[in-house]
Amino acid sequence: MGLLSSRRSALGLSAAAVLCVAGHTHAQAVPRQAVVETSLGTFVIDLTPETAPNQVAYFTKVAQSGGYDGTTFHTMFKNGMVQGGDPLSKDPAKRAVYGTGGLNAVKAEARAPKIERGAVAAVLVQGQPDSAGAQFYVFLADQPSLADQLTVFGRVADGMDVLQKISETPLDATRHAVDRVEIKHMTIRDTPPEAFVDATPAQLASHRAVLDTSAGPITIEFLVDKAPETVRQFLRLSAAGVYNGMSFHRVVPGFVIQTGALSTRQSPLTDKQQALAHNLKPEFSDVKHVKGVVSMARGDAPDSATTSFFICTGASPVLDGQYTAFGRVVDGMAAVDAIEAAPRTGETPNERIELKAVRIE
Numbered sequence: 283m284g285l286l287s288s289r290r291s292a293l294g295l296s297a298a299a300v301l302c303v304a305g306h307t308h309a310q311a312v313p314r315q316a317v318v319e320t321s322l323g324t325f326v327i328d329l330t331p332e333t334a335p336n337q338v339a340y341f342t343k344v345a346q347s348g349g350y351d352g353t354t355f356h357t358m359f360k361n362g363m364v365q366g367g368d369p370l371s372k373d374p375a376k377r378a379v380y381g382t383g384g385l386n387a388v389k390a391e392a393r394a395p396k397i398e399r400g401a402v403a404a405v406l407v408q409g410q411p412d413s414a415g416a417q418f419y420v421f422l423a424d425q426p427s428l429a430d431q432l433t434v435f436g437r438v439a440d441g442m443d444v445l446q447k448i449s450e451t452p453l454d455a456t457r458h459a460v461d462r463v464e465i466k467h468m469t470i471r472d473t474p475p476e477a478f479v480d481a482t483p484a485q486l487a488s489h490r491a492v493l494d495t496s497a498g499p500i501t502i503e504f505l506v507d508k509a510p511e512t513v514r515q516f517l518r519l520s521a522a523g524v525y526n527g528m529s530f531h532r533v534v535p536g537f538v539i540q541t542g543a544l545s546t547r548q549s550p551l552t553d554k555q556q557a558l559a560h561n562l563k564p565e566f567s568d569v570k571h572v573k574g575v576v577s578m579a580r581g582d583a584p585d586s587a588t589t590s591f592f593i594c595t596g597a598s599p600v601l602d603g604q605y606t607a608f609g610r611v612v613d614g615m616a617a618v619d620a621i622e623a624a625p626r627t628g629e630t631p632n633e634r635i636e637l638k639a640v641r642i643e
Contacts, residue, residue: 313473315439316345319466320355322448325441327402327420328473334391334435337404337414341435342470344384344416350468356380357457358449362425365405366465367417380458384416394434397425400553402436422449442553477521478514486513490643491520491609493541495530496636497624498617500593502576502609509565509608512578512587515558516608519589520640524555530621530635532592539621540579540592541637562587562606569607571598574618576609595622 316327331338344350344367355366357380370376370383388404390411397403398421405417420438422445438445452460478486486506493500504513519525525541527548532540544551544559551559564584571577575594578587593611594601595618611618625632 314342315471315473316341316436317469317471318350318441319468320444320448321462321464321466323441323444325420325444326439327436328439329436329470330434333394334404334433336388336391337433337435340388340415341418345468345470349416350465353465354380354459355448355451355463355465356459357453358451358459360449361446362421362423362449364420364422364445364448365417366420367405369416374462377458378456381417385413386410387415388412390414391433393430394432395429397421397428397432397434399423400438400442401425401434402438403432403434406432420445422446438553440552440554476518478517481514481517483507483510486510486517489517490612491516492641492643493614494638494641495617495621496634496638497620498614500614500617501612503612504609505567505569505607508567508569509606512562512565512606512608515562516591517642519558520642522555522558523639524551524558524589525637525640527639528637530631530637532629533622533624533626533631533635534595534629535622536596537598538592538594539618540590542579542590544589559589561585565606565608566603567607568603571601571605571607573597574611574615575607576611577601577605577607580605593618595619 314329316329318325318327329338329342349369350367352372353367353369354371355364356368356371358364365381368380368383371380385405385407394401394403401421403419403421404414405419407413414433419432422442448463451463454460483506487504489504491502491504493502506513528541528543529546530539530541531543531546532538562578562585564587569575571594573594573596577592577594579590579592580587587606621635624635
């Protein structure tokens with residue numbers, strides 16, 4: 283994919299030393315994000331002052347003053363890039379000159395050696411390294427041809443699906459978006475702490491999980507003393523909505539009912555959710571796999587558990603010490619029994635048994 287080569291282009295930033303806006307440096311004590319509410323949904327940018335302090339400072343100033351509110355994403359490449367932030371795009375009557383406004387406000391900063399999926403970069407006029415300002419690109423795919431050409435000042439933390447929809451906006455012959463995709467409001471905030479990452483074992487143990495299934499709710503308490511990191515990961519996955527819209531794909535009476543397989547999810551994971559799904563180190567213990575015990579499913583390798591888990595419906599000593607038991611059912615065993623009794627072919631239920639969501643209490 284090539285970016286615009288007209289006066290709206292942003293290629294050709296020189297390798298200049300980092301300079302300061304208005305002669306001042308800008309320190310940022312805590313990580314910050316931009317929450318971008320658009321007419322097609324919301325996405326979130328992690329700001330990276332370590333790569334471009336002056337661009338972050340200017341972007342933040344414009345956002346906090348409401349400068350981005352009402353602007354549009356005026357051009358895009360499907361599955362590749364969206365461009366926005368031009369203050370002129372607030373006025374539909376100025377459509378012919380979209381892409382020419384809001385520039386020449388920030389001195390040249392370091393160029394990124396890689397432009398990767400999710401990168402947010404300053405728009406520049408070709409051949410004018412000090413032309414950055416309010417306009418920005420968001421990239422939906424890696425762009426190796428743009429290495430060392432753009433200043434990256436952020437990364438998409440959430441909402442790539444929204445940006446995907448924006449990138450699909452049709453263009454006219456002048457490469458302007460036919461439909462207005464507006465930034466309704468942009469908020470700058472401190473980056474929220476990631477759920478459960480720093481929670482103590484006592485804090486983890488204070489939570490329960492409620493599985494909202496089509497057979498009824500199932501409440502699980504956690505065995506934090508036996509599998510603290512598995513509990514932490516299950517809570518993180520649940521809070522991020524990874525389990526929403528899955529099904530119980532395996533039922534073996536007297537043995538287990540199993541869910542959590544990504545292949546059963548009705549919609550694909552977002553980038554943020556996908557980043558959470560990874561193999562877990564085993565936490566095998568002396569917990570007996572009896573009826574009601576909740577344990578992580580895995581393949582042949584002991585460290586191959588990811589998202590799938592099962593609830594025992596009978597005593598299964600063959601599983602003891604071989605699978606990570608991390609919880610037990612404390613309410614809703616009637617729902618477990620109903621799932622176990624569902625008609626099936628082999629181990630596969632004949633009708634879809636929903637895991638609608640996992641709610642943390």
